[in-house]
Structures are given as C-alpha cells and as structure tokens.
Amino acid sequence: TRTPAEADWSKPQGKRDPLELRKSFAAAPRGVSLLIGCNTFPTWNGYPGLFASLATGNPVLVKPHPRAVLPLALTVRVAREVLAESGFDPNLVALAAERPGEGIAKTLAVRPEVRIIDYTGSTAFGDWLETNARQAQVYTEKAGVNTVLVDSTDDYKGMLANLAFSLSLYSGQMCTTPQNLLIPRDGITTDAGPKSYDEVVADLAASVSGLLGDDARANGLLGALVNPDVKARLDAAADLGDVALA
Template identity: 70%
Template sequence: PAAATWAKPTRKGEPLTLEKTFTPVGRGVSLLIACNTFPTWNGYPGLFASLVTGNPVVVKPHPAAVLPLALSVRVARDVLAEAGFDPNTVLLAAEAPEDRVAATLATDPDVRIIDFTGSTGFGDWLEQHARQAAVHTEKAGLNTVVLDSTADYKGLLRNLAFSLSLYSGQMCTTPQNLYVPREGLATDQGVKTPEVFAADLADALGKLLGDPQRAAGTLGALTGEAVRARVDKARALGGTQFGGEPLAHPEYPEAVLRTPLVAVLDADRDAETYRTEWFGPISFVIATDSTARAVELLRETIAAHGALTASVHSTDEEVLEATREAALDAGVHLAENFTGQVFVNQTAAFSDYHGSQANPAASATLSDWAFVTGRFAVLQSRRPAVATQEATGA
C-alpha cells in the first residue's frame, strides 16, 4: 500500500495515531554483463527487472555480440524519451575484447546490482569482488543425465541427440555427463551397454544432422577459438569416440561447425575428465557400477561444481524418487523421462525456473520473486495524525 493509518489504543484519551507512507526506492545503478551466445534471452530478464524497480541500467554487451543489445538499448532509450523519462536511464557500454570495462564497472561503488551470464571463472570473480552489489550470476556446470531404463529407446535417443546438438552444445543447459550402468541400460529394444548406447546415440545424431541445411540450422557455428580448441582437446583423449567432425555450412563457407562429440569414459578411471566442465559440443557416456552410483555421482558432482539441468530416464519409480532426492540435495532442477518434443534445454517463461541459487552454477533463478525483490527497498515515513490534521487546518 502507498499509505496507511496506524492506531494504538491507550488507557486514557484518544488512541495514538500515525499516518504512514510507503515508497519503493531502487537499489541503484544496475550493470548488465551479457554473454555472446544468447545476449537478449539472458539479458532482458535483468534489464527489465531493474527498470521496473526503479534502477538505471548500464548494458555491457559481450564484444562478440554487441549488435543485438545495441539495438535493444536504442529502442529502450527512444521509448523512455517518449514516456518523458531521461533516455540515459539506459546506457550502452561496449568494449573491445582486450578491455576490462566489465571488471572496472562491476567494482564501482555506484553499481549496486549486477546481472551476469557467462563463464564460471568471471562469474566467480564477480561474486567474490563486487561486494557492494547484489550479484545475479548464471554460469555453467556439469549438466547430468542418469540413464537407468526406458520404455521408448528411440524417443530417448532422438530427444537426447537434439539436446546435445542445439546450438552446438553452447548452452548452459546442454547435458555433458551421461551415466550408464556397466551392465547396461534396460530398454524396449534390449539391454544397451555404455559402448552400445554411445554408438546408438551417435547414429541418432547422424540422422538428425544428415541434411546439411537442417544441421546448420540446429548447430549454428562455434562461437570462438576456445570452443574449437576444447573440441580438439576432447578428441585427443582417445578411447571410444564418435563425432567431433567438421561440417560445411551451406550458406556461410567460413563458419566453423562440428558434429557433437560423444566419448565413452569410466566413472572410476576418468573422474578428473568428467568432473571438469567442457563447454561446447562435447558429452561423455560414463560407465558406472550401478544406477545407484550414477545417482550418487549426480549428487556429488553438481553439489561441488554446479549444474543448470539434470535428467533421469527410468521406468522404476524408486529410481525416479531417488534421483529426485539427489537433485534436491544438489540443488538442481530435474527433467524426468523426456522422450518427446520437450527438451531439457528449453525453459518456458513464468512456468519453469531457470538456474538455481542452490548450487554453484548460479546465484540467481529466473524468474522467481527474489530475482526482482532484491532490486528495491520499501522506505516509509511516519508522522502523528494530529500533526497532519493541524497542517491541513482540520
């Protein structure tokens, strides 16, 4: 409420009465540090949450993706001016790749809110050094899939192949670690060992990406040299591998495309590899001693390194419940038995949560109330009602 009258009864005479007013006040300057893969999708929530709570916003786009947010800032400034506000309520602060504008602004005492999407390294730095601000980060982590059993093996493969391919795995929600029991995944087409499952997944990827036009539209290009180097590093791991091969873009011959790489690892022998984030079109089929061990690894790795998504495939309700409990312990959102046209990468606005403050991969959740309410304070003023009456001549 904007105003309220408060009264406290007394033993003698009139009650003590106060007139109170309540005014929401913005926290201060908001800094939006955007990513290069989804500059608008990841940028708009913080931009509008800050504006609606009364905070000016400095938009700092990624050097590799300036145009989308530059256009957005231009439109925002035009609309603000038309509505009678100072257009400088929204500003653009572009930088060259070698600049450190983001770090400089982030530690400025006047910056009181920060929204960041990007690398774990810089996100951790912001959380540690921008102590004067409320810092909302969305980083990345070890997105995990527990594969126990399924009644729709083809649907599982199709769904997972698309999830791994979308934007060449350059999404914070792309699965990386796929746990399969050594004795195999029980399916409607028989038991599939980790090696067989990996081969079947590679075949599903081949069918999805067999048409060059569809492959280009699904994969897009690799965003930079760091991702390309990471794919090459993964290929150098050796062992049983599928994919990771160059593709030609039918419209942009200079674009760099790679098919998703799927490598088979051992849960005991290769822990150092799969407990590391491999951002890009890289995923691991990891042989575990049992489904129970896979669930425990989900809990351990996500609690330690974070994740944006987790998935489980099982026809056993006890396994589903155990995985759900592990996901709650680890602080990650869970998708169960996705075999159709809904994918773990997708987040529906105002119906799904994106990110979790409960694990290291993010310090904010889109779009819960806390994402908005921390951007303003409600301040009150109080005065005796008698003084109000006297001032008005009543």
C-alpha cells in the first residue's frame, strides 16, 4: 500500500507547453518466487529479493544455504506471523530447508510454478540457473573479481590503512573484497615521496600486520572462515607466487 497507485509526471518542453502525463501503477505478479540463500550473508543478500517479490504480489519460497539456515528460518517465522496478523495466508512465505548435498534448489528451480529466482552464490550454480531455469526470471549475484589500481596518492598512510582493512574484513570472504592489486613496476608517487613497487608491497604487508596485531581487534574484523574450502584455497595460495605476508 506504500506504492502510489497514480502519479503525475511533467516534462518541460522549452517554449512549448510541458508534456503532462498521469501514470497509474498496478502490481503484476509473475508466480512463485524462489529465494536461494547464500552462506556468508544470508539476510543481507536475501531481504531485497524477498521483500521485492512480496511487494509485487508473489509468494516466496525461501531455500537457505545448508550452512546458514537459522537467520532465514527466523525471518520466515516472523514473516508468517506478520502475514497472518494482517489477514493474509501465512503460506505466502515458506521455508524449504535442506541437508548439505541434497540439491533441492535444482529441483525447485525448474518447477513450472517458479517464475522468479533470486540467487547469491557461486558462479557455477548461477550459470546453471541462467541456462536451465528458462521458465523464470532469474536474478543472480555471482562471484566477483575486484581489482584495485594503485596509481598515486596524497595520503599514503591512509591508503595503506584502507587497503589493509578492505583485505582483512571478514577474512577476505566478502563479494566486495579486492583480490588483485595492480602496482606499477616503477612504483608510485605519494605525499611521503616516491615509493618503489617493493616498498608499497612491504608497507601494505606491515599495515595488515599492524591492523591485525591485536587479537581482540582481529577477531572482530576477521570473523570465521565459512567452510573448509576457503582454508584449502588459502593453503594452496603460497604456490601461486611470492608471498608478501603469510
């Protein structure tokens, strides 16, 4: 009910009279919405699709990640209570939990009743949804590769602190974490004078070490590794090149 049913729109036409339109809006539901949750940020990545689907008249089937069921299960419970209090069928929001490896999402995604899919997670499964769930409108947020080009700075110390924080937050598991830092081989200009490539690398490593040197602060910044695969990739990373900071 917060979405306006009508709105007036006016576009100036210079010397001519403005173009006036009265627009009317109506919800046009598509069908059942399937929300496939991720294991790192289940609510942050789940709420936009959940509420967008409900606001446009689509019931939502919430399929949480097997390793992050509780946050979305609590969300579904409260949503069902609120729907019932407001006179709606609580089954407009339902939970479809699964065990690890059960693969419910693949089965549900191609059901003819499912017309919207909201997904956050691996690129491989996102690509599968886009290829196979042809009956649905599919929205995917897949893995990102974020690159930082270090060109120059008028605040060298601040730049290092900012990069150290970005690299450390949630142990580098956020979709916004920078993975590739591109530094000119001839170094960069800074407010502290020219810095060589090796100096920038060493200073950044020192900045990360300083940030995480206090266990209490490190605990609040890093959080837990979300699954054993992350640790395996970390252990294998040393073979990819020279290690600036273990």
